[in-house]
Amino acid sequence: MNVKNVIFLCALLPLLSMLLPLPGGAAAETISNQNDACLACHAKQDIVISFQNNESLSGHVDVEKLKASAHGELACSACHIEFASAQHPKRIFRSREQFTVRASLVCRRCHSDEQLKARPVHVELLERQKAGAPAVCADCHGAHSVIRVTRRKSLNDDAKSCLSCHRRPIRIAFQKGEAQSYIVDATVLEGSVHNKLSCADCHYGFSRDEHPKRQFRSPRDMTIASAESCRRCHFDKYSKFQDSIHYTKLSQGFLKAPVCTDCHGHHSISSISKERIVSANRCRKCHPDIYDTYAKSVHGNALVNEFNQDVPVCVDCHTTHDIQNPHSLEFRERVPQMCSSCHANKGIMGKYGLSTDVMKTYLSDFHGVTLGFYIKQKNLLPAQAKGIAVCTDCHGTHNITSTVSPDATTVKANLVQRCRKCHANATENFPDAWISHYKPSLKRAPLLFVITILYKFLTPLIILGLVLQILLHIWRYAVSR
Amino acid sequence: MAKPLDEHDRIKFRRFGPYRIIEHWLHAVIFCLLVVTGLAQKYHAYDFSQWIVYRLGGIDSARLTHRIAGFLLIILVVEHIAIAVFGIAKRRWQASMLIQIKDYRDVITNLKYYFGVKNHPAACDRFDYKQKFDYWGVLVSNTVMIVTGIVLMFPIVTTKFLYGEIVPAANVIHTNQSLLIILVIAIWHIYNSIFSPEIFPLDTSILSGYISRERMQHEHPLELERREREERKALRAARQKHD
Numbered sequence: 001m002n003v004k005n006v007i008f009l010c011a012l013l014p015l016l017s018m019l020l021p022l023p024g025g026a027a028a029e030t031i032s033n034q035n036d037a038c039l040a041c042h043a044k045q046d047i048v049i050s051f052q053n054n055e056s057l058s059g060h061v062d063v064e065k066l067k068a069s070a071h072g073e074l075a076c077s078a079c080h081i082e083f084a085s086a087q088h089p090k091r092i093f094r095s096r097e098q099f100t101v102r103a104s105l106v107c108r109r110c111h112s113d114e115q116l117k118a119r120p121v122h123v124e125l126l127e128r129q130k131a132g133a134p135a136v137c138a139d140c141h142g143a144h145s146v147i148r149v150t151r152r153k154s155l156n157d158d159a160k161s162c163l164s165c166h167r168r169p170i171r172i173a174f175q176k177g178e179a180q181s182y183i184v185d186a187t188v189l190e191g192s193v194h195n196k197l198s199c200a201d202c203h204y205g206f207s208r209d210e211h212p213k214r215q216f217r218s219p220r221d222m223t224i225a226s227a228e229s230c231r232r233c234h235f236d237k238y239s240k241f242q243d244s245i246h247y248t249k250l251s252q253g254f255l256k257a258p259v260c261t262d263c264h265g266h267h268s269i270s271s272i273s274k275e276r277i278v279s280a281n282r283c284r285k286c287h288p289d290i291y292d293t294y295a296k297s298v299h300g301n302a303l304v305n306e307f308n309q310d311v312p313v314c315v316d317c318h319t320t321h322d323i324q325n326p327h328s329l330e331f332r333e334r335v336p337q338m339c340s341s342c343h344a345n346k347g348i349m350g351k352y353g354l355s356t357d358v359m360k361t362y363l364s365d366f367h368g369v370t371l372g373f374y375i376k377q378k379n380l381l382p383a384q385a386k387g388i389a390v391c392t393d394c395h396g397t398h399n400i401t402s403t404v405s406p407d408a409t410t411v412k413a414n415l416v417q418r419c420r421k422c423h424a425n426a427t428e429n430f431p432d433a434w435i436s437h438y439k440p441s442l443k444r445a446p447l448l449f450v451i452t453i454l455y456k457f458l459t460p461l462i463i464l465g466l467v468l469q470i471l472l473h474i475w476r477y478a479v480s481r
Numbered sequence: 482m483a484k485p486l487d488e489h490d491r492i493k494f495r496r497f498g499p500y501r502i503i504e505h506w507l508h509a510v511i512f513c514l515l516v517v518t519g520l521a522q523k524y525h526a527y528d529f530s531q532w533i534v535y536r537l538g539g540i541d542s543a544r545l546t547h548r549i550a551g552f553l554l555i556i557l558v559v560e561h562i563a564i565a566v567f568g569i570a571k572r573r574w575q576a577s578m579l580i581q582i583k584d585y586r587d588v589i590t591n592l593k594y595y596f597g598v599k600n601h602p603a604a605c606d607r608f609d610y611k612q613k614f615d616y617w618g619v620l621v622s623n624t625v626m627i628v629t630g631i632v633l634m635f636p637i638v639t640t641k642f643l644y645g646e647i648v649p650a651a652n653v654i655h656t657n658q659s660l661l662i663i664l665v666i667a668i669w670h671i672y673n674s675i676f677s678p679e680i681f682p683l684d685t686s687i688l689s690g691y692i693s694r695e696r697m698q699h700e701h702p703l704e705l706e707r708r709e710r711e712e713r714k715a716l717r718a719a720r721q722k723h724d
Contacts, residue, residue, distance in 0.1 A: 369525050373540035376531055384539045425637050432645020433636055440653075447650050455657035462661065466669045472595040477678045479597075 036307065037085045038076045039063060043307035055096040063307060064278055065145040079106050100136045107137045158198040159189065161208050175217045188268045202229040220255050226266070227259035234260075240321035248325075258286060276313045277303055283314040293398040300398075310348050316341075326397075333375050335390040336362060358437045362391070365434070394418050403436075493691040494708065504561065505687055508619075511553050515626075516663055518547035523656055551630050558623050577607040580617065584610040606703040615670050622662035629655040 039061060041047060047059040066072060077084050082091070093099040116122040125135040138146075162184075169181040189195060200207050203226075216222040231238035241247050241260070249257035261269075263282045280303065284291035294300035294314075302308035317338045318324075324331050340359035342348050349356050362368040367389045378385050394415065395403075415434075419426040440448035497505075521530040521543060537543040568574035587603035587610045594602045603609070608616070632639045632651035639647055674684040679699065686692045697705040 369522070370540060372525060373531075373534060377535060377539050380535055381539045384541060423637055427637070427641050429640040429643070429645045430637060433640060433648035435646075435649055440649075445646060445649065447646055448653055451650060451653050452657070455653075455661070459657065459661045459664070463664050463668065466665065469595075470668070470672050472592075474678065476595045476597075 034075050034077065034085050036309070038083070039307040044305045049099070051093050051095050051099065053095045057096055057099065061144050063275055064281070065142075067275055069142075069144060069146045071144075071146050081106060081109075100138060101134045103143070104135065104137045156196070156198060158200065158208070162199045162206075163189075172216075172219075172222070174219060174222070175215055178218055180219050184267055192265075192267060192269045193271045194269055202226075204229065204232070223261060224250070224255065224259050227261045230260040237321050244321060244323040245325045246323060256286070262286075276309055276311075279315055280313040287314075290398050297396075297398060297400045298402045299400060310342070310351070312338075312342065329385060329387055332387045332390055333371065335392050336368070336371070339391045355437060357439055361435075361437045361439065389422060393421070492694045494694065494697050494705075495690060496686045496692040497690045499690065502687060502690055504557070508554075508557055511550050511557060512666070514550040515547060515554065516659075518543050518550065519659055520663070522547070523659070548630075548634060551627070551634075554623060555627050558620070558627060561620075575607070578613060578616055580610075580613055584613060604702045605700065606707075607701060609700065611669070611673055615665070615673070618662065618665050618669075622658055622665075625658050626655060626662075629658070 042059055042061040043063055045060050049057045049059045051057075071079070082089050093102070113126060116126060129135050163186055166182070166184040167186055169183045171179055171181050173179045194202070205212055216225065237260075246257045246259075250259070262285070280291065280294070280300075291300075295304050299311040302311045303313065318326065336359060343354070344356050344359040346356050363372065370388045371390065374384075374386065374388060415431040416426060416428060419430055423430065435445045435448065438444045440446075440452060442449055517533060518537065521533040521537075522540075524530050525534075534540050534543045537546055565574065565578075569576050583606075587605060590599060590603035591610075593599040629651035632647060633655060636648045639651075674680060674687070675682070679696075694705070
């Protein structure tokens with residue numbers, strides 16, 4: 001083996017190692033698990049850290065900001081070095097200042113003095129620190145929301161050309177007399193999923209040479225017109241959107257109805273977030289009352305306060321682009337399916353000790369059977385199309401509460417009220433006619449259980465006896481002849 | 482059966498009057514209507530059930546049909562019981578359907594006959610134990626189905642007076658009892674009146690009202706004996722009167 005070969009191999013080794021699968025997947029999994037464990041408490045709004053001098057600091061972590069931050073990929077314990085999933089030491093600080101100074105020391109474990117000095121603004125701070133006045137990084141950079149400052153991707157020349165004007169606020173006047181300033185933030189654009197596109201890919205008709213003058217009546221008109229660009233690439237989503245109630249409302253002249261950019265953003269457009277609360281917050285912008293009701297429900301409360309990722313958010317029931325009118329018959333008919341997509345799933349329900357029989361028991365009961373008939377007949381007998389009680393009629397929609405909460409008596413009292421919506425003269429006894437989604441057992445509905453068992457044995461026994469006698473009769477007849 | 486029937490065997494006996502024949506066939510029609518509309522609801526997941534319900538004009542009309550048929554059954558059962566009680570009280574009918582200890586003995590005798598222990602089957606009167614089982618099975622089932630059916634039709638009225646659990650209990654009884662009686666009719670009644678080798682191809686007595694002497698001798702020997710005794714007695718009395 002000569003020297004050339006050795007050099008070649010040495011050069012090849014790092015290349016080979018790049019091809020090998022990295023244990024990144026497994027590591028990410030554990031980081032996410034650990035963070036989920038921390039966030040189960042720290043996503044709550046009301047978590048507070050108190051100090052000896054009666055000062056306090058919110059321990060709430062904004063999940064959205066954390067995930068969007070430069071440190072979004074890190075495990076909590078990467079900065080909070082004393083902590084881990086199963087390790088939560090109790091620490092005592094004199095004051096808030098002592099706490100924040102101490103917390104800032106962690107930053108320096110990764111960010112060396114040399115790195116800091118590269119930015120002139122830090123030089124003075126480092127000198128002051130030497131004189132005994134400690135600097136708190138989070139004062140400028142934020143704590144969990146620490147912002148990325150390095151530019152990883154650079155925009156193409158086309159974009160740079162547009163930005164030479166549009167990075168400054170540009171005032172646009174509208175026909176109705178309004179005027180509004182627009183600014184395109186280069187950092188936001190760089191962070192978006194469209195950072196490889198040219199401006200003209202969305203703003204078609206515009207280029208370095210051409211800048212047509214357009215007239216819009218209002219800022220909203222401009223937004224709606226701009227959103228038309230999206231369909232040039234995302235036509236599947238656009239055609240779904242055309243089936244939605246939002247599009248229907250828009251085409252009826254209700255201009256507040258959302259278009260693509262209202263939910264997805266425009267220059268800041270990011271890839272679909274896995275954080276469910278982000279999605280819920282998008283809907284909240286226009287439906288704040290419903291969000292508030294939802295946030296108090298058993299589902300919303302778990303999402304907002306416990307960082308629970310199993311619970312449904314708006315889009316799980318209402319879907320995303322082709323959102324239907326929830327008051328329609330078709331929507332009502334789909335409700336049992338929506339609920340059962342989680343509530344018939346043993347993997348999810350097992351965690352919370354909930355029964356997965358809810359769907360089966362509903363479908364075998366009067367309401368479920370009737371619903372099944374109504375759905376199947378709808379096309380054949382359109383005149384008979386009508387609704388019947390589904391999950392939400394008894395459990396509520398956005399305000400669903402737990403049926404096993406200490407409020408169980410209220411649940412039952414409410415049930416009579418809900419029965420009366422359809423069965424006007426229902427008495428207090430009437431809800432007991434419904435055996436609450438449970439299969440009959442000796443504990444629950446013993447009468448039903450005993451009757452069922454009795455028939456289960458009696459029916460085959462009687463029929464077997466009769467069949468045996470018939471066979472004996474035939475046999476004897478044949479033998480006698 | 483190749484040997485020619487002699488004159489004696491050709492004599493026919495009246496077994497059912499027109500009233501009983503009409504009652505039987507009315508009941509059969511109502512029963513079938515209830516079975517079709519009921520089973521389509523019980524086994525709603527099957528395409529065939531869906532087809533039946535659709536043919537009946539949707540589930541709401543299918544339920545209405547079931548309830549109207551149920552109402553007709555109520556009339557028939559109430560009428561039947563009233564006539565039976567009234568008739569027996571006035572001694573116009575004989576209580577020949579009542580189950581007696583002899584019927585249990587007949588079961589054992591017949592079982593012995595089937596297994597070859599005895600050479601002859603049990604000698605039965607006007608109704609043998611098979612027919613009695615059939616009759617009481619249907620009558621009791623009808624009563625059970627009517628009571629539970631009314632509870633299911635009026636759950637709100639029911640729960641005004643009774644516990645809520647009565648309603649699902651009625652449902653369980655209604656659905657299970659229906660299956661039981663359908664199987665009893667389909668297996669036991671149909672075998673005994675159509676497929677039994679002694680009867681096949683059909684027990685025509687429920688159409689014509691008459692039964693042959695040969696069958697009487699074979700199936701209801703005690704009744705035959707009694708009726709012929711009574712006939713002779715009547716004949717003798719008539720002759721004495723004539724003289």
